[in-house]
Amino acid sequence: MTQDEATRDRVVRVADELFYTRGVQAVGMDAVRAAAGVPLKRIYALFGSKDELILAVLRHRMSVWDAGIAAEAERAATARDRILAIFDFLDAWFREPDFRGCGFINAFGELGAASPAVTEAVREQKSTFQEYLARLVAETGAPADLAPQLAILAEGAQTTAAISGTPEAARQARAAAVTLLDAAIHHAGDLVPG
Incomplete structure (x- = not known):
């Protein structure tokens, strides 16, 4: 697994846990950033938008x-x-x-x-x-x-x-x-x- 894939996987898993326990709309990208330990700029480089992250979480x-x-x-x-x-x-x-x-x-x-x-x-x-x-x-x-x-x-x-x-x-x-x-x-x- 490449570093990008590992980072992407970590962000998806963290977002999944946050979305599932707190609700998708209640969780902002800053909360995902803080929990994943990944800079916001990097998250947006991997996903483009919160909507793309939501779809990645659903696929996961x-x-x-x-x-x-x-x-x-x-x-x-x-x-x-x-x-x-x-x-x-x-x-x-x-x-x-x-x-x-x-x-x-x-x-x-x-x-x-x-x-x-x-x-x-x-x-x-x-x-x-x-x-x-x-x-x-x-x-x-x-x-x-x-x-x-x-x-x-x-x-x-x-x-x-x-x-x-x-x-x-x-x-x-x-x-x-x-x-x-x-x-x-x-x-x-x-x-x-x-």
Whole structure:
């Protein structure tokens, strides 16, 4: 990793933590500069604007999300278990002391109406997650319309856990996912000519 890449990575990680814990609009570039220990002129040379930094943070957060789900799914033997592993990942995340909900939903809530670029980045992450679920649902043999239903459970669990301040939403969403999966897989089995 070059020095520029290392500095860029440090600024993104620091900005991510600040934006996530305090809110994007509440954090100025001076706060990022102070926390990262990088001169403001250097930050602007790397990112150009706060908007570019926000998008870099969202890309970083997407890679962290994807890696977290992939790591949890690695331990699962079947597509059904990989789907349920998403809710296990959420349960562990909701128990972290700094959990503040979905960073994408938070950014959209703060900036979506004013920033088409943030809206697009958030939609891309949500779409990518639904596509991942769609592949897993297809592997189970369940109907395709199960994927968006499971995505809504995961998204709703994130919002509910953030508002309630407890991790219970992950367990509840997982139980609902089990019910939906088992019903859909059973129904799909009934449709297969025997």
